[in-house]
Amino acid sequence: MKSLGLLKIGIVMLIMAMGIFYPSFGICNDDFDRFIMPVSNPIYLGDARNVTMIRPIYLFQRLPQKVDTIIGKVPLGGHINGFAIQASYAFNDRLSLVAVKDGYIDCRPNNTLNDHNGWADIAAGLQYSFLYHPQDNFIMTARLVYEMASGSDQVYQGNGDGNFNPSILFLKGIDRLQFSGALGLVVPVDRNQENTLFYDSWHLDYAVTDWFRPLVELNHFYVIDSGDRDPWIRNAINKLGVERALSATLGTSKEDDVVASVAKFNGCDIVDLGGRYNDDHRNLVTLAFGSRFRVTNWLDFGAAYEIPLTSKEDGLIRDRLMLDAIVTLKF
Numbered sequence: 001m002k003s004l005g006l007l008k009i010g011i012v013m014l015i016m017a018m019g020i021f022y023p024s025f026g027i028c029n030d031d032f033d034r035f036i037m038p039v040s041n042p043i044y045l046g047d048a049r050n051v052t053m054i055r056p057i058y059l060f061q062r063l064p065q066k067v068d069t070i071i072g073k074v075p076l077g078g079h080i081n082g083f084a085i086q087a088s089y090a091f092n093d094r095l096s097l098v099a100v101k102d103g104y105i106d107c108r109p110n111n112t113l114n115d116h117n118g119w120a121d122i123a124a125g126l127q128y129s130f131l132y133h134p135q136d137n138f139i140m141t142a143r144l145v146y147e148m149a150s151g152s153d154q155v156y157q158g159n160g161d162g163n164f165n166p167s168i169l170f171l172k173g174i175d176r177l178q179f180s181g182a183l184g185l186v187v188p189v190d191r192n193q194e195n196t197l198f199y200d201s202w203h204l205d206y207a208v209t210d211w212f213r214p215l216v217e218l219n220h221f222y223v224i225d226s227g228d229r230d231p232w233i234r235n236a237i238n239k240l241g242v243e244r245a246l247s248a249t250l251g252t253s254k255e256d257d258v259v260a261s262v263a264k265f266n267g268c269d270i271v272d273l274g275g276r277y278n279d280d281h282r283n284l285v286t287l288a289f290g291s292r293f294r295v296t297n298w299l300d301f302g303a304a305y306e307i308p309l310t311s312k313e314d315g316l317i318r319d320r321l322m323l324d325a326i327v328t329l330k331f
Contacts, residue, residue, distance in 0.1 A: 032139065033297065035171060035178050037326055038203040039304040040288035041219040041269050042086065043101050043123065045182050045201035048141040048169035050096035050129060052329045055086040061268075062318040063109060069262040070277050073313065077110030082270070084120065094132055099124040100145055105155040105270070113255065118152025120270065123165070137173030142166075143184075153256045156271045159229065160193030163272070176207040186272065188227070194274040195266050196225040210294065217288040217304065221266065227274030229260045265314045281314035288322075300326040 037047040042057055061080040066073040084103025090096040101123035107116045125145030132139055145165040151157025167184025181202040188194035199222070205215035260275035266284065267273050290304030306320040 032134065032137070032171065032173075034207070035137075035173060035180075036205060036213055036215075036292045036294075036300060037302075038180065038201070038217055039215065039290055039292065039302040039322060039324065040217045040286070040306050040320075041199075041201050042084070042322070042324070043269055044165070044167065044184060044199055045203065045217065045219065046098065046100060046127075046143065046167075046169055047088070048129070048139045048171040048180060050090040050093055050127065050141075051088060052090045052096075053088055054327045054329070055324055057084045057086065057103070057322065057324045058082070059320055059322045061316075061320040063316055064312040064318045066313050067316070068264045068281065068311075068313045070264060071262060074262075075111035076113065078108045080108070081106040082120075094129040096127055097124070098127055098143065098145065101147060101270075105152075105157075107155055113259070116152075116154040116255075118154040118157065119150070120155070121147050121149060121151040121157045121162075123147035125165070127169070137171075139171045141169045143169060156256050156259065156267070156273065159256070159260070159272075159274055160227075161189035163188040163194055178205045178207075178213075179203070185224075188272070188274070191225065192228040192274070194229075194272045195223050195227050195278050197266070197272070198222045198224055199269075205292070212291065212293060214291045215289065215304070217306075219269070219286045219288070219306075221269065221284040223266050223279040223282040226266075226276055226279035227260075228276050229257065229274040265316075267316045271316065281311070283310055284315045284317075285309040286317060286320075288320075290322075298328045298330065300328075302326070 032049045038045045059082040063076050063078045065077050067076050082103060082105050086100055088096050088098045101121055103120045105118060105120055123145050127141050127143035129139050129141040147163050149158045149160050149162045164187045165184055167182050169182045171180040183200045186197040188196060201219045203217045205213045207213050260273040263273055263275055264277045264280035266278045286306050286308050288304040288306035293301045302324045304322050308315055308317050312318050
């Protein structure tokens with residue numbers, strides 16, 4: 001992990017040097033309007049630009065046929081429907097208020113777990129562009145977001161006392177290419193109830209025309225430190241045995257605690273389980289490819305198909321389709 005961290009620090013330094021010293025081949029604009037927001041990993045892979053916008057999001061995520069737990073491979077299957085609306089308000093070119101997480105989740109597993117639905121946690125914060133070079137098509141932005149534990153435990157939200165998400169976002173344009181990304185941490189207030197995470201996400205797109213930009217995105221999550229949620233299920237397992245303990249708790253209000261306690265992975269970008277064994281498989285890596293379509297100078301549509309590059313059984317993503325629209329407001 002140390003060498004991985006040093007490599008990523010080096011990448012960030014290289015990106016900063018590119019923005020400061022490397023001139024763009026394209027025509028220099030006086031703003032960043034010709035660039036786009038990434039599509040996948042919507043909570044963490046944000047927009048380094050400061051814009052006023054509203055972004056409705058829909059995702060359809062298939063769950064793996066089996067998942068790895070401390071009791072072996074457990075059948076799962078099924079799918080998730082998710083609906084959300086992101087928004088941001090730009091005070092100026094460098095500072096904006098961002099709301100990055102909210103929405104409604106409908107979870108429908110085929111096996112083991114019951115159908116559940118409920119509200120996601122709410123997360124919002126501020127971002128500031130400390131490097132802002134329109135003449136070089138380069139921007140680097142610091143963001144700090146707080147996620148409130150306001151959601152429903154029926155859909156694996158609301159545990160702990162919330163978390164802080166400090167991150168660095170960047171964007172670099174070179175002629176028709178856009179290279180952007182984010183590196184950050186998820187730091188829980190209660191480390192027993194949520195996992196401490198590191199993540200990095202990378203986006204590359206090419207403007208084939210003014211309205212069509214195919215894209216590819218790589219997302220990586222790493223569990224730095226797992227939580228300790230929830231010790232009562234381990235006591236129940238020790239007392240009753242695995243099968244009796246699970247049959248007594250699955251389908252009850254404690255089901256989310258059971259999942260967190262037995263899973264040997266963290267889950268996905270939306271879910272922070274916070275279980276003791278979530279660091280057995282520390283890495284989740286996904287690849288997304290899709291496009292953005294610019295209808296007008298104030299309306300974009302996006303679509304991306306995402307698959308895991310790590311084992312499907314070490315997460316909650318078999319594959320995912322994500323659709324969004326971005327309405328940019330000018331005042």
